[in-house]
Amino acid sequence: SRPRRGVFALRSPMRPNPIGVTVVDLVSVEGNVLCVHNLDAINGTPVLDLKPA
Numbered sequence: 001s002r003p004r005r006g007v008f009a010l011r012s013p014m015r016p017n018p019i020g021v022t023v024v025d026l027v028s029v030e031g032n033v034l035c036v037h038n039l040d041a042i043n044g045t046p047v048l049d050l051k052p053a
Contacts, residue, residue: 022040
């Protein structure tokens, strides 16, 4: 029926390294530094993608 996919190609709760999605408030931009509020992450967590709301 469906073609087989690799585990990293799936959006599944069983993913071995979960990716979180959080909508934040952009406070300021200083060079290549974005200051945000309401980010649900641990300090030092890499940001993989940014999208405008």
